[in-house]
Amino acid sequence: xxRFIVTRLIAMVLTLWAVSFVAFAIIQLPPGDYLTTYxxxxxxxxxxVDPAAIDALRRQYGFGExxxxxxxxxxxxxxxxxxxxxSFEWKAPVTTLIWGRLGNSILVxxxxxxxxxxxxxxxxxxxxxxxxSLGDYLATIGGxxxxxxxxxxxALLLMYLSYLWFGTTIGGLFSAEFENARWSLPRVMDFxxxxxxxxxxxxxxxxxxxxxxxxxxxxxxxxxxxxVTARAKGLPEWKVILKYPVRVALNxxxxxxxxxxxxxxxxxxxxxxxLNLPTAGPLLLRSLTSQDMYLAGxxxxxxxxxxxxxxxxxDLLLAWIDPRIRYGSK
Numbered sequence: 412x413x414r415f416i417v418t419r420l421i422a423m424v425l426t427l428w429a430v431s432f433v434a435f436a437i438i439q440l441p442p443g444d445y446l447t448t449y450x451x452x453x454x455x456x457x458x459x460v461d462p463a464a465i466d467a468l469r470r471q472y473g474f475g476e477x478x479x480x481x482x483x484x485x486x487x488x489x490x491x492x493x494x495x496x497x498s499f500e501w502k503a504p505v506t507t508l509i510w511g512r513l514g515n516s517i518l519v520x521x522x523x524x525x526x527x528x529x530x531x532x533x534x535x536x537x538x539x540x541x542x543x544s545l546g547d548y549l550a551t552i553g554g555x556x557x558x559x560x561x562x563x564x565x566a567l568l569l570m571y572l573s574y575l576w577f578g579t580t581i582g583g584l585f586s587a588e589f590e591n592a593r594w595s596l597p598r599v600m601d602f603x604x605x606x607x608x609x610x611x612x613x614x615x616x617x618x619x620x621x622x623x624x625x626x627x628x629x630x631x632x633x634x635x636x637x638x639v640t641a642r643a644k645g646l647p648e649w650k651v652i653l654k655y656p657v658r659v660a661l662n663x664x665x666x667x668x669x670x671x672x673x674x675x676x677x678x679x680x681x682x683x684x685x686l687n688l689p690t691a692g693p694l695l696l697r698s699l700t701s702q703d704m705y706l707a708g709x710x711x712x713x714x715x716x717x718x719x720x721x722x723x724x725x726d727l728l729l730a731w732i733d734p735r736i737r738y739g740s741k
Contacts, residue, residue: 535625
């Protein structure tokens with residue numbers, strides 16, 4: 412098991428380096444750079460542009476230098492000083508912009524992941540064991556509705572119903588008086604009173620998908636000879652199902668845990684805009700459209716880190732659930 416973990420950690424470091432290299436390359440693919448866009452905007456507004464000041468900025472940030480030189484300046488600042496660079500548009504260090512929003516993203520989308528698994532796991536097992544029952548049909552209909560309704564439409568519907576029934580808006584993650592306050596019990600309660608809406612919206616489609624996948628996997632496993640053998644030995648039905656086929660049926664789902672959080676961050680951009688959430692998604696969208704390269708690169712790289720860490724967690728869970736994976740590492 413130790414060799415298995417060490418191998419995965421080495422692979423994580425190499426993958427993270429590759430992600431940083433590719434992320435920096437991707438944000439430089441569009442023609443021009445932030446300063447080019449900035450100068451074009453000033454010219455279109457009729458403002459005077461000082462060429463000397465623009466040249467000074469180009470030298471300061473290394474625009475026009477080879478890609479590897481720019482990449483080395485960026486990655487050495489991160490590794491040496493924890494400095495992700497300067498946001499051109501916000502005129503502030505990237506680190507001061509991303510940590511709060513990334514923390515909000517991880518908190519909201521982490522709660523959505525927990526809600527997805529908490530709801531989907533018992534329902535998926537029930538509908539597989541009670542195939543073609545009333546509960547199975549209701550779960551199927553609910554799953555199709557959850558998959559078919561776009562997240563932004565559900566967010567708009569919740570905002571409308573909240574205002575219609577309770578006279579309150581559910582936008583944002585905090586009330587105005589708790590926006591910049593320190594964490595305390597009243598602030599946690601205020602957060603929960605706002606966070607339920609985005610958590611519900613983000614978890615709906617994922618829950619429906621998990622239920623359908625778990626149902627299909629478990630139905631296949633319930634037909635296998637080892638399940639018949641376990642029943643023939645007189646084991647209680649709940650023990651037969653939970654101890655053997657459910658563990659096997661969960662393998663494909665657990666292997667995708669590492670992709671859930673980055674996928675939720677990227678898919679929640681429109682929901683965050685609709686619900687006015689201070690998360691990383693809208694910040695990434697704005698930085699990409701304005702070619703704010705250091706800010707966009709930092710967010711893309713941190714999403715890569717989340718993917719890699721999530722994949723490690725998936726591998727460890729799979730090794731814990733399925734002994735064949737541990738034996739395969741020897």
